[in-house]
Amino acid sequence: MNIGEASSASGVSAKMIRYYEEIGLIRPMGRSGNNYRVYGEEEVHILRFIKRARNLGFSLEETETLLKLWQDKSRESAAVKEVATAHIGDLERRIAEMQGMLKTLKHLAHCCGGDNRPNCPILDDLAGDGTPVPAARKKMRQTA
Amino acid sequence: MNIGEASSASGVSAKMIRYYEEIGLIRPMGRSGNNYRVYGEEEVHILRFIKRARNLGFSLEETETLLKLWQDKSRESAAVKEVATAHIGDLERRIAEMQGMLKTLKHLAHCCGGDNRPNCPILDDLAGDGTPVPAARKKMRQTA
DNA sequence: TGTGGAGCTTCCCATCATGGGAAGGTCAAG
DNA sequence: CTTGACCTTCCCATGATGGGAAGCTCCACA
Known part of the structure; x- marks a missing residue:
């Protein structure tokens, strides 16, 4: 082949x-x-x-580790699980980070008219113009 | 300065x-x-x-766009919102992708003994050994 | 006045995983 | 024999960031 x-x-x-x-x-x-x-x-x-x-x-490095474990018939499954668990933690961290961004962005986009006028809370937020956008008086108990 | x-x-x-x-x-x-x-x-x-x-x-490219819009006093907020919305979609796609990985991984890790024995469903799955891991008889209506 | 250290400059290299493309050899079908 | 689809190696680019070297400047302190 x-x-x-x-x-x-x-x-x-x-x-x-x-x-x-x-x-x-x-x-x-x-x-x-x-x-x-x-x-x-x-x-x-x-x-x-x-x-x-x-x-x-999995990164190529993690993949290499898994590959070796796969080929090692006397491996301990704990070693495999450890790699997987670490990766799970990694994914969870990254997902949480992106969800944080998402939450903020959705709120900002929601507050933006999206019309032909220049006024834009998204830019105001990016520019750090005081208030991080008026408020979100919804049932969100977010503070950060 | x-x-x-x-x-x-x-x-x-x-x-x-x-x-x-x-x-x-x-x-x-x-x-x-x-x-x-x-x-x-x-x-x-x-x-x-x-x-x-x-x-x-936001990528540096998107950031550049936003920066220009910020400095353009006659911008239309629709243009800003469009950039934000596209990015939101992007984040959602990436989050969904990672959540897919996470779900699979959590399931596999859950099924792995994590002990000193070599038997490991995680490796079995990676190796594509037939069944994508026995089953998940929980209330998950996942099929993919 | 001299000196040391902190801070600035440019330049090159590394990351991570992948793709693009050039220049050239090989093979099989027409 | 030509054509086109493969294969080979080699170099470059991506995106955003950091590391570090070599050489300058500046300031404070002795």
């Missing part, structure tokens, strides 16, 4: 497959006489593993 | 201030005799605007 085939079989672009090899995430592939990389089912399986890990948001 | 002072007054690092100047986000600053950049209240205000926009997750 050439790289193109391995690519479509795994969902990882040829570019990325070469890159993963370069950074040592996957072993350098054997080459056929024409210097083309040669892949087998085994390698495609590994690539799919990587793809799936990336889809779940 | 030198760059260090402008930096602490605005919360934007000196490094970034120079960078913003380089990419044309802010006008090149005047220099004093010693070739040091000189800042005034006006500039600090602009830097704070940028800082705030960045804190709300």
Whole structure:
């Protein structure tokens, strides 16, 4: 199997497959006489593993750790869970951060006329013009 | 005011201030005799605007647009709202994506013993071993 | 007056994961 | 034999930020 085939079989672009090899995430592939990389089912399986890990948001470094654990038949599942748990915490932190932005933005957008007049609470907020926008007298118990 | 002072007054690092100047986000600053950049209240205000926009997750490109709108006294607030709304959509998409990952990961982590045995549903899932993990017989009506 | 340290300047490099594209070799079908 | 689809390596770009070196300036203190 050439790289193109391995690519479509795994969902990882040829570019990325070469890159993963370069950074040592996957072993350098054997080459056929024409210097083309040669892949087998085994390698495609590994690539799919990587793809799936990336889809779940794991960094390449975390993916490498998981890959090693996967291939280590005497691993302790605790080690795997630890990586996953750390990533979960990371995602939660990032989601919370974005939700904070979202909340503020939605409020600002809600307060903005969005018409042909220049007056705009969004810009006022960005400019730090005193009050962080009049108020939100809804049932939001937000203070920050 | 030198760059260090402008930096602490605005919360934007000196490094970034120079960078913003380089990419044309802010006008090149005047220099004093010693070739040091000189800042005034006006500039600090602009830097704070940028800082705030960045804190709300706007890209530098979006920030530039907002900055121009801010300085354009004859803007239409609709233009500002449009930028904000697009960004809101963006955040919502990204949050949804991460929440998808989170859901899957939490489920997998929940199913993983996290002990000293090698058996691990997290790795099984990444490896794509058939069933995407036994099941979740909870009240989740998730199918994807 | 000299000196040390803090602060400024520019310039280059690294990050993280990915894509684009050029220049050139290879292979298979027509 | 040509054409086009592959493959190879190599370099560059992204976005926003930080690190650090080499060399300048400035101020305060002895």
